[in-house]
Amino acid sequence: MKEIINIKGLEYTYPDGTTALCGIDLTVSEGESIGLIGPNGAGKSTLLLHLNGILRGKGQVKVLGLEIDDENLMSIRSKVGLVFQDPEDQLFMPTVFDNVAFGPINTGLEKCKVEDSVKKALEEVEMEEFSLRYAHHLSFGEKKRIALATVLSMNLELLVLDEPTSNLDPRARRHLIKLLTGFRVTKIVAGHDLEMILDICHRVVLLDKGKIITNGEPKEILSDKSLMETHGLEIPLSIL
């Protein structure tokens, strides 16, 4: 199976001296859904930012077989969709259409193809009638779905989501989980919503203090009480 991510010995230290990642080794194959879990400050978001070259640490990071360097950056960014935790950060253009079209336009697509990909992306998140709406008029749940559409409109091979269900009401959360479950693209989902991780992911990576603690079957890891409690997590109610 095609290798989507290959990380070897990744280390990253923030300019203030905080070590965020320490010797990360991770391989992700095509079609996998990986849940990245861990306490606050474990390094989950920092690791995600390495996947399309926003942060660059020491060690090897290969995405879609390409080393992250200046030459490959645009090609990688056009295939890796990164959805940030706060949709306000993702929806920086005035209208929904402009937000969803931002990525495809930057990849140099023709106008008709941009319009086509925007339409398809909005259909995928069931928001096709919102195209001309202003981003600041949307509810939080709607913003989350449009934030997802902003990356689906690109020619994605890897979908990276940082806390996709945070601050959502139960209905919007279920809806988003249903949408995510339906996507066949390779996914990496970071979050504290372990029920969502159980629903979506085939494999779980537990991260703490910048290191990978364990990596394996979601049910096996999430039901290990001592492991979960040691790393500031709790067993999800559904497997108690």
Next chain:
Amino acid sequence: MHLPEIDKYAHISSPFHSWDPRIKLISLSLLIFSIVLNHSLIIASFALLLAIILVFLSKIPFSFVLIHLRWVLLFCLFFFIIMPLTVPGDEIIRLNFVSISWEGTKYASLITLRAISAVLLIFPMIGTMKFDTTIKALQRLKVPNKFVQMIMFTYRYVFVFMEEARRMFTAADARIFKKGTNIRTLRITSNLVGMLFIHSFERTQNIYNSMVSRGYTGYLKTLDEFRVCGKDFLKAFSIVVIALILTIAGRIL
């Protein structure tokens, strides 16, 4: 939360709404310049009348316009307080040691008339199209991209900023913070504003990361569909002629 949106009436229909955004921006900008550069009180009065007529033609309700105009009126009020007392010239009234000059009153009136006319004209110019259309029109007019981005981000995030400010002040109120005219209020308010700026700085970094992750390299690209027709040029011609008449008349009078 109330959102102070200038394009609230962008969906209605009027000769300004159907005008090509790029030509409308240029034509009305010329008219605004011809008004603000004029030194005649008579022309300034006529310009105010003209601006009112144009707002009327744009079908934007005057109640909406007046709400936004109140800050300009408040600003102009200071000119009426300061200038008649400070600008030397023929005396109109003298009350003990205070004298009100004709020149000062004239300059204050001139500034007020020009400012109100210019602000009124902003409504048919910007208020008759959606904000994203204005941004795209500015881009097509080759306005520097950084400037366009600044306008766009300011408008997009002013609502987020207002919401954050509201939340922070609510949190302060919940802990029995009472606004007053004292040093404590000033200190707490400045701390809250400082925190807002720190939040804004953090948000800017996240937004930048989000943009970069979708291929942003410093230049904002958008799609638009502008079509110019004969009517657009006719409207532009009328406005430019009026601007020229105002300029020439201002020099003669």
